[in-house]
Amino acid sequence: MSITTTGDWEGLARAAREQETVRRQPAGAAATVLGDFTERLEAMIAATPEEEVAAPISERPRRSWYAIHAAHGWPDRYTGDLDDPHGGEWRAAYAVLSPVIERGGIGLLHGKRGAGKTRMAAEIARSGRFPRDRTAGVKLTGGPIEKTRTAVYRTAMSFFLDVRATYKKDSPVSERDVIEDLKRPGLLVIDELQERGETAFENRLLTHLIDARYGAMRPTIIIANLTAKELGETLGPSIVDRVFEDGKRIDFTWESYRRAGR
Ligand SMILES: Nc1ncnc2c1ncn2[C@@H]1O[C@H](COP(=O)(O)OP(=O)(O)OP(=O)(O)O)[C@@H](O)[C@H]1O
Numbered sequence: 001m002s003i004t005t006t007g008d009w010e011g012l013a014r015a016a017r018e019q020e021t022v023r024r025q026p027a028g029a030a031a032t033v034l035g036d037f038t039e040r041l042e043a044m045i046a047a048t049p050e051e052e053v054a055a056p057i058s059e060r061p062r063r064s065w066y067a068i069h070a071a072h073g074w075p076d077r078y079t080g081d082l083d084d085p086h087g088g089e090w091r092a093a094y095a096v097l098s099p100v101i102e103r104g105g106i107g108l109l110h111g112k113r114g115a116g117k118t119r120m121a122a123e124i125a126r127s128g129r130f131p132r133d134r135t136a137g138v139k140l141t142g143g144p145i146e147k148t149r150t151a152v153y154r155t156a157m158s159f160f161l162d163v164r165a166t167y168k169k170d171s172p173v174s175e176r177d178v179i180e181d182l183k184r185p186g187l188l189v190i191d192e193l194q195e196r197g198e199t200a201f202e203n204r205l206l207t208h209l210i211d212a213r214y215g216a217m218r219p220t221i222i223i224a225n226l227t228a229k230e231l232g233e234t235l236g237p238s239i240v241d242r243v244f245e246d247g248k249r250i251d252f253t254w255e256s257y258r259r260a261g262r
């Protein structure tokens with residue numbers, strides 16, 4: 001099955017979501033349905049008109065795409081109009097990651113520099129396919145249910161700096177506020193996880209945050225220039241367990257987009 005070089009990549013994400021539904025069925029049924037699914041996916045790819053395949057994201061209706069903002073921490077490089085992402089492996093990985101994030105799982109993106117990890121997190125954010133923000137106090141106040149979806153970006157270092165800033169004597173916010181703020185958004189991206197905190201406590205706070213989001217079924221994408229083994233050591237067994245349970249680890253092994261111009 002070639003899902004890597006042809007076909008509309010949003011369509012593939014849709015197909016991967018269907019596959020997730022299949023995965024949840026009993027084993028016998030899943031095998032049959034999976035066979036059907038593969039055939040349908042191949043048929044869908046074969047039937048996709050060339051023009052549709054070629055249509056860049058930037059030419060599709062913008063209203064189906066969420067804007068991501070510098071105000072939520074996103075670097076400018078990823079917030080503007082970008083060309084359609086390309087590269088078969090990258091697109092196939094996107095198709096696998098998207099449904100995991102949509103249902104509140106953890107995405108671990110690691111591997112080579114320049115292979116499109118941050119870009120993938122940005123594209124997931126721009127697709128708007130992630131849960132709504134946490135409703136603040138609805139149960140207490142009976143207020144309206146939160147309808148917004150916010151994708152927040154932080155580097156591990158900026159998280160640690162925010163935490164450290166609360167230690168100043170006159171700081172108006174506490175470390176609890178920093179954590180609570182990052183539990184709320186529908187999607188949180190933590191980039192550059194290879195940067196560790198100065199203390200074990202700071203590192204534990206980050207793990208606690210990821211854990212709390214998982215418990216609340218709010219997805220987190222974690223990005224690091226680390227090997228799988230180093231990731232395991234950095235994240236600890238509880239997060240690794242959760243990735244196994246309902247998440248995806250993607251190793252970005254392909255060529256850097258910075259050099260290759262693919
Ligand atoms: N699939 C893609 N198609 C086209 N351009 C891409 C794709 N993925 C990434 N790029 C571009 O390549 C550059 C590098 O990508 P990105 O910053 O996501 O890499 P990275 O894996 O996060 O690297 P680093 O580990 O150094 O942070 C960016 O300008 C990005 O827009």
Ligand SMILES: [Mg+2]
Nearest residue numbers: 117118119191
């Ligand atoms: Mg990056």
